[in-house]
Amino acid sequence: MIGARAMRRARAGGPWLLPLLVTAVLVTLPGTPTSAQSAAGAQSPAWAQSPAATAAPAPTATRPVSEQEVYEVAAQLRCVVCQTLSVADSPSEMASQMRGIVRERLAAGETPAQVRQYFVERYGDWILLAPPRRGFTLLVWLAPLVAVLAGIVIVAIRVSGWTRARRPPPPPVDAAMRERIQRELERET
Amino acid sequence: MKRAWRWLVPAAAVPVLALLAYGFTLNPRDVPSPLVGRPASPFALTSYDGAKLQLNDLRGKIVVLNFWASWCYPACYEEAPTLERGWRAYRDRGVVVLGVVIQDKEEAARKFMTDFSLTFTNAPDPGGKVSVDYGVYGVPETFFIDREGRIRAKHVGALTDQTFAETLEPLLAAAGAPK
Numbered sequence: 001m002i003g004a005r006a007m008r009r010a011r012a013g014g015p016w017l018l019p020l021l022v023t024a025v026l027v028t029l030p031g032t033p034t035s036a037q038s039a040a041g042a043q044s045p046a047w048a049q050s051p052a053a054t055a056a057p058a059p060t061a062t063r064p065v066s067e068q069e070v071y072e073v074a075a076q077l078r079c080v081v082c083q084t085l086s087v088a089d090s091p092s093e094m095a096s097q098m099r100g101i102v103r104e105r106l107a108a109g110e111t112p113a114q115v116r117q118y119f120v121e122r123y124g125d126w127i128l129l130a131p132p133r134r135g136f137t138l139l140v141w142l143a144p145l146v147a148v149l150a151g152i153v154i155v156a157i158r159v160s161g162w163t164r165a166r167r168p169p170p171p172p173v174d175a176a177m178r179e180r181i182q183r184e185l186e187r188e189t
Numbered sequence: 190m191k192r193a194w195r196w197l198v199p200a201a202a203v204p205v206l207a208l209l210a211y212g213f214t215l216n217p218r219d220v221p222s223p224l225v226g227r228p229a230s231p232f233a234l235t236s237y238d239g240a241k242l243q244l245n246d247l248r249g250k251i252v253v254l255n256f257w258a259s260w261c262y263p264a265c266y267e268e269a270p271t272l273e274r275g276w277r278a279y280r281d282r283g284v285v286v287l288g289v290v291i292q293d294k295e296e297a298a299r300k301f302m303t304d305f306s307l308t309f310t311n312a313p314d315p316g317g318k319v320s321v322d323y324g325v326y327g328v329p330e331t332f333f334i335d336r337e338g339r340i341r342a343k344h345v346g347a348l349t350d351q352t353f354a355e356t357l358e359p360l361l362a363a364a365g366a367p368k
Contacts, residue, residue, distance in 0.1 A: 081326065097316055100316055101318060
């Protein structure tokens with residue numbers, strides 16, 4: 001009964017509720033490329049970088065580096081010639097050279113974070129496939145959360161509205177009715 | 190109450206639309222280089238003539254560092270004569286034009302240099318180390334490095350005589366010009 005009433009109310013009062021929920025879900029789907037994300041990525045401000053562009057020291061000492069280690073760093077970097085692929089996934093020669101540089105720097109004893117920083121200092125935040133969680137690009141991380149929270153709040157408000165809906169009070173049970181119920185109950189048993 | 194709800198959804202769409210509209214004003218291919226204004230990364234290359242090249246040896250000179258490849262048609266073909274003309278026009282004023290050849294076969298690069306009668310120095314970049322050090326996205330890209338070894342400008346795409354001169358003149362006019 002409540003379901004049918006809710007449907008009626010939804011049709012009458014809130015035709016926008018369903019599209020809104022669908023949008024909220026779509027926005028939060030992992031891996032859904034939002035245009036905000038690409039806009040934010042291209043917009044990475046140059047002044048957000050660390051001030052000193054340190055000259056790259058020629059890596060010297062070497063330690064064995066596994067494919068997995070190279071992959072983990074390369075997967076975070078955007079291929080500069082193909083843009084929609086990571087350095088790990090791109091078959092381009094540029095990406096192959098970048099993987100070589102990642103391997104070399106890891107072998108020289110740099111941490112994955114230092115190797116990433118090396119690329120960020122040269123290409124800006126643009127090179128990172130995941131936009132940094134600060135400044136303008138923080139929006140990309142927060143917007144889906146805000147959308148989900150707003151959705152939950154709206155649903156909660158609507159649902160509580162439906163369940164608190166004024167039902168007509170039950171008709172008073174008079175003496176005759178009470179007697180009839182009693183009789184029928186006895187006949188049942 | 191109902192009335193307020195009705196306005197809420199369009200109102201919520203406004204910031205999203207504003208963000209998208211802002212995104213449309215940006216050129217996704219135009220990526221600002223964080224390197225402009227910073228000291229240029231030192232490099233050591235061996236030119237096709239066998240000469241050892243080090244950026245540090247060029248301190249006190251203005252360096253025009255051009256990244257190119259023979260497969261980069263047409264942009265690199267368009268700007269090759271400009272670079273050669275620029276090199277000839279400015280070499281006596283303390284300007285060095287240096288070509289860095291990326292991801293190319295030596296034979297093809299040598300043919301390119303012969304075809305355009307390039308007289309400035311060119312060197313291959315095995316492993317792409319110099320390219321990545323300079324944050325190169327593609328070819329052609331040109332960096333203008335001042336006498337103190339600082340990157341002062343980056344040009345993406347084919348250079349024209351006008352851009353070449355307009356970028357170089359302020360660097361030449363800067364203090365420290367050799368008499």
